[in-house]
Amino acid sequence: MxxxxxxxxxxxxxxxxxxxxxxxxxxxxxxxxxxxxxxxxxxxxxxxxxxxxxxxxxxxxxxxxxxxxxxxxxxxxxxxxxxxxxxxxxxxxxxxxxxxxxxxxxxxxxxxxxxxxxxxxxxFDVVPTDCLAAHLHDRLPTGTHLRLGIDTPGSVSGGTLATALEQAGAGGMGRRDGRLRPEAPGAKTRTIDFGSGPEHAVSAPMGDVSTAYYTTGIENVEVYLSAPEYTEHLLRASGYVTPLLAVPGVKNGLQALVRALVSGPSADARERERVRLWGEATDGETTVTSRLETPETYAxxxxxxxxxxxxxxxxxxxxxxxxxxxxxxxxxxxxxxxxxxxxxx
Ligand SMILES: NC(=O)c1ccc[n+]([C@@H]2O[C@H](COP(=O)([O-])OP(=O)(O)OC[C@H]3O[C@@H](n4cnc5c(N)ncnc54)[C@H](OP(=O)(O)O)[C@@H]3O)[C@@H](O)[C@H]2O)c1
Known part of the structure; x- marks a missing residue:
C-alpha cells in the first residue's frame, strides 16, 4: 500500500x-x-x-x-x-x-x-488529548463538560509558529452548548494539578475544541495550557495585535520571518522533554480526572x-x-x- x-x-x-x-x-x-x-x-x-x-x-x-x-x-x-x-x-x-x-x-x-x-x-495536537477525552467519556458517559490541560516545556518549529499566527489572525474559539463560539485565547484561567501540585493555566483554542466534541458528544469543551500568570497580560495585549494579523500583508510578512528564523526543537530536546496532560469530565454531580504523560510534542x-x-x-x-x-x-x-x-x- x-x-x-x-x-x-x-x-x-x-x-x-x-x-x-x-x-x-x-x-x-x-x-x-x-x-x-x-x-x-x-x-x-x-x-x-x-x-x-x-x-x-x-x-x-x-x-x-x-x-x-x-x-x-x-x-x-x-x-x-x-x-x-x-x-x-x-x-x-x-x-x-x-x-x-x-x-x-x-x-x-x-x-x-x-x-x-x-x-x-x-x-501531538490532537492524538493524546483526543484519546484522553475518549477515555474520560468512557469513564463518565453522562459527562456534560470536558476540560483538557497541556503542560509542555517545549519549543516550536517555524512552521508551527507560522500556523499559530495564521490562527491568531482568525481569533480564538470555544465550544459551548455544542456550538463553536468566538473566544479570545486566555479568556479563562484555571489551576490544574498535572501531577505535582497546582499550576496556573490559561484557555487556548487548541484543535480539541473541535475534535473532542465529535469524539465524545460532550457539548462543552475547554482546553488549557499551563502558563505563568503574566501570560494572561500578554494574551490580553495580543488582543490589540489580532486585528493587525487579519491584514494579509502583515501576517504573511511575519510568517515568512518566523519560518526563516525559527528552526524546530533539537534531536536532544525531542528525546529528553516530556509533556504532561490532564483531563476532567463532569456531569455536575460526578467528576472524573485522568492524566497522561507523553514524549516531547514533535517526537x-x-x-x-x-x-x-x-x-x-x-x-x-x-x-x-x-x-x-x-x-x-x-x-x-x-x-x-x-x-x-x-x-x-
Ligand atoms: N498537530 C501537531 O501537533 C503538529 C505537530 C507538528 C507540526 N504541526 C503543523 O504542521 C505544519 C508543518 O509544520 P513544520 O514544523 O513541518 O513546518 P515547516 O518546517 O515550515 O514545513 C512546512 C512544509 O509545508 C509546505 N507548505 C506550506 N504551505 C504550503 C502550500 N501552500 N503548498 C504546498 N506546500 C506548502 C512547506 O513547503 P515550502 O517550504 O515550499 O513552503 C514545507 O514543506 C504546521 O502547520 C504545524 O503547525 C502540527
Missing part, C-alpha cells in the same frame, strides 16, 4: 518521512519544491513527486493514503482532501487548526461514499502519524470523517513509545 507524504521536506514532514521509511512503509515523498523533495527522496531511497497542492488530483495515481504535513493547513487541506475524495485515497494530516477540522467534518458523507477516511490531527507527532499510517496499511476499516480516537480507540495513544497513562482518579 503506497503512502504519499506531502510537505515531506518541512521540519515535521521530514521527521515523519524518515520514520515511515525506517518502518518499511511503501513511501512516496511529495512537495512543491522539486530540489528539496527529490533531494530527501534520494537520501531515503524512495520515490518523489513534485506538484503544487492545487494539482494533487493528477498526482495520486497508485497512492492509497496521503499524509499531509504541509501547513498552515488552511492553505493546503481543502485542496488535498478534494483530490483524495476524487481519487478514492485516504486523507490524513497533522493539523491542529479548528477551521480545518470543521471543514473536513462537512465532507463526512462524501468520504463515506468514496469509501475513504478523512482523518486530520494525527500529531509524539512523528510516532502517532507513522503509527496511523501503519494502522491504515494493516487494513483498519475506517471511512468518513474520523478523529484519532474514533478511528483507533482511546488506547491508540497508549501504544505509542514512551507514553504513560491513563492515571485515573
Amino acid at each position: 503506497a503512502v504519499l507524504i506531502y510537505g515531506a521536506y518541512g521540519y515535521s514532514g521530514e521527521l515523519v518521512a524518515r520514520e515511515a521509511a525506517d518502518r518499511d512503509l511503501d513511501v512516496v515523498l511529495a512537495g512543491r519544491n522539486g530540489t528539496k523533495t527529490r533531494g530527501l527522496a534520494i537520501q531515503l531511497g524512495v520515490d518523489a513527486r513534485v506538484f503544487p497542492v492545487e494539482e494533487a488530483e493528477r498526482h495520486l495515481d497508485g497512492v492509497d493514503v496521503v499524509l499531509n504535513c504541509a501547513g498552515p493547513f488552511v492553505e493546503t487541506a481543502e485542496a488535498m482532501a478534494e483530490a483524495c475524495l476524487a481519487t478514492g485515497t485516504h486523507y490524513l494530516d497533522i493539523t491542529g487548526e479548528i477551521a480545518v477540522f470543521e471543514s473536513l467534518v462537512e465532507r463526512d458523507r462524501e468520504a463515506e461514499d468514496a469509501d475513504v477516511c478523512l482523518l486530520p490531527g494525527v500529531g 509524539l507527532t512523528v510516532d502517532a502519524a507513522t503509527t496511523a499510517l501503519e494502522r491504515i496499511e494493516a487494513g483498519a476499516d475506517i471511512t468518513g470523517y474520523q478523529t484519532p480516537a474514533t478511528a483507533f480507540g482511546p488506547e491508540y495513544v497508549l501504544e505509542l513509545d514512551g507514553v504513560d497513562g491513563f492515571l485515573d482518579e
Whole structure:
C-alpha cells in the first residue's frame, strides 16, 4: 500500500518521512519544491513527486493514503482532501487548526461514499488529548463538560509558529452548548494539578475544541495550557495585535520571518522533554480526572502519524470523517513509545 507524504521536506514532514521509511512503509515523498523533495527522496531511497497542492488530483495515481504535513493547513487541506475524495485515497494530516477540522467534518458523507477516511490531527495536537477525552467519556458517559490541560516545556518549529499566527489572525474559539463560539485565547484561567501540585493555566483554542466534541458528544469543551500568570497580560495585549494579523500583508510578512528564523526543537530536546496532560469530565454531580504523560510534542507527532499510517496499511476499516480516537480507540495513544497513562482518579 503506497503512502504519499506531502510537505515531506518541512521540519515535521521530514521527521515523519524518515520514520515511515525506517518502518518499511511503501513511501512516496511529495512537495512543491522539486530540489528539496527529490533531494530527501534520494537520501531515503524512495520515490518523489513534485506538484503544487492545487494539482494533487493528477498526482495520486497508485497512492492509497496521503499524509499531509504541509501547513498552515488552511492553505493546503481543502485542496488535498478534494483530490483524495476524487481519487478514492485516504486523507490524513497533522493539523491542529479548528477551521480545518470543521471543514473536513462537512465532507463526512462524501468520504463515506468514496469509501475513504478523512482523518486530520494525527500529531501531538490532537492524538493524546483526543484519546484522553475518549477515555474520560468512557469513564463518565453522562459527562456534560470536558476540560483538557497541556503542560509542555517545549519549543516550536517555524512552521508551527507560522500556523499559530495564521490562527491568531482568525481569533480564538470555544465550544459551548455544542456550538463553536468566538473566544479570545486566555479568556479563562484555571489551576490544574498535572501531577505535582497546582499550576496556573490559561484557555487556548487548541484543535480539541473541535475534535473532542465529535469524539465524545460532550457539548462543552475547554482546553488549557499551563502558563505563568503574566501570560494572561500578554494574551490580553495580543488582543490589540489580532486585528493587525487579519491584514494579509502583515501576517504573511511575519510568517515568512518566523519560518526563516525559527528552526524546530533539537534531536536532544525531542528525546529528553516530556509533556504532561490532564483531563476532567463532569456531569455536575460526578467528576472524573485522568492524566497522561507523553514524549516531547514533535517526537509524539512523528510516532502517532507513522503509527496511523501503519494502522491504515494493516487494513483498519475506517471511512468518513474520523478523529484519532474514533478511528483507533482511546488506547491508540497508549501504544505509542514512551507514553504513560491513563492515571485515573
Ligand atoms: N498537530 C501537531 O501537533 C503538529 C505537530 C507538528 C507540526 N504541526 C503543523 O504542521 C505544519 C508543518 O509544520 P513544520 O514544523 O513541518 O513546518 P515547516 O518546517 O515550515 O514545513 C512546512 C512544509 O509545508 C509546505 N507548505 C506550506 N504551505 C504550503 C502550500 N501552500 N503548498 C504546498 N506546500 C506548502 C512547506 O513547503 P515550502 O517550504 O515550499 O513552503 C514545507 O514543506 C504546521 O502547520 C504545524 O503547525 C502540527
